Amino acid sequence: QKEVEQNSGPLSVPEGAIASLNCTYSDRGSQSFFWYRQYSGKSPELIMFIYSNGDKEDGRFTAQLNKASQYVSLLIRDSQPSDSATYLCAVNEWGDDKIIFGKGTRLHILP
Amino acid sequence: SAVISQKPSRDICQRGTSLTIQCQVDSQVTMMFWYRQQPGQSLTLIATANQGSEATYESGFVIDKFPISRPNLTFSTLTVSNMSPEDSSIYLCSVETGKDGYTFGSGTRLTVV
Numbered sequence: 590q591k592e593v594e595q596n597s598g599p600l601s602v603p604e605g606a607i608a609s610l611n612c613t614y615s616d617r618g619s620q621s622f623f624w625y626r627q628y629s630g631k632s633p634e635l636i637m638f639i640y641s642n643g644d645k646e647d648g649r650f651t652a653q654l655n656k657a658s659q660y661v662s663l664l665i666r667d668s669q670p671s672d673s674a675t676y677l678c679a680v681n682e683w684g685d686d687k688i689i690f691g692k693g694t695r696l697h698i699l700p
Numbered sequence: 701s702a703v704i705s706q707k708p709s710r711d712i713c714q715r716g717t718s719l720t721i722q723c724q725v726d727s728q729v730t731m732m733f734w735y736r737q738q739p740g741q742s743l744t745l746i747a748t749a750n751q752g753s754e755a756t757y758e759s760g761f762v763i764d765k766f767p768i769s770r771p772n773l774t775f776s777t778l779t780v781s782n783m784s785p786e787d788s789s790i791y792l793c794s795v796e797t798g799k800d801g802y803t804f805g806s807g808t809r810l811t812v813v
Contacts, residue, residue, distance in 0.1 A: 623802070630809075631806075632792055632804040632805060632807045633804050634804075635802065677743070679802075686733075687748055688802060689745075690743045690744075691742060692741065692742040
C-alpha cells in the first residue's frame with residue numbers, strides 16, 4: 590500500500606516567518622512530487638512540483654526533495670495570512686498516471 | 701493549464717436516489733480522474749476514466765455504485781448511485797496537465813439526507 594504521510598497540524602506560524610511543511614512517502618518508485626494548497630470549501634490548486642533531488646524555488650515557495658530519505662518539504666518564506674490553508678503533498682510513480690495524496694497539513698498564519 | 705467546468709457545484713439528495721456529476725474540459729485529455737474528499741479528509745481516488753474503455757476503479761470502489769462515462773476526450777460523468785448519508789462528500793474531477801501536474805474541477809459538494 591503506497592502511503593503519503595503528513596502531520597495534520599494545525600501548524601501556527603507568525604506572519605513574516607518561514608513555514609515549513611513536511612511529507613514522507615513509502616514508495617521508492619515515486620518520481621514526481623507535488624504540493625497543493627486547498628482553501629476551505631475550494632478545490633486544490635497546484636503550487637509546486639519537483640522531480641529531482643535538491644531545492645526548487647518559485648517566489649516565496651521552496652520545495653525540497655530527498656529521495657534517499659523519501660522526504661519532501663515545502664518552505665514558505667515571509668508567510669502571509671493569505672497562506673493560511675491546508676497543504677496537500679502528492680506523489681506519483683514514473684509511468685503511473687494517478688497520484689496519491691497525503692491527508693494534508695493545516696497551516697495557520699498568525700497576524 | 702486545462703480549465704475544468706464541473707457541475708453541479710452542490711446538491712442535497714434523498715437517500716436511495718442517484719446523482720450524476722459532469723466535468724467538461726476545455727482541451728482534449730487522455731485520462732480523467734475522479735476523487736472523493738470526505739469532511740476533514742484528503743482526496744481519495746475513486747477511478748480513472750479513459751475514453752473508449754471502461755473506467756479503472758480503486759480498491760473499495762465499484763462500478764455499480766459509481767458508474768462513470770467517458771464519451772469523448774473532453775467530457776466525463778460520475779454517478780453516485782443508491783445514495784446513503786455516508787456518500788456525503790465532495791467529489792472532484794481532475795486531469796493531468798503535462799509537467800504542470802494535475803488540475804481539479806471546482807468540486808461537487810453532496811449532502812445525502
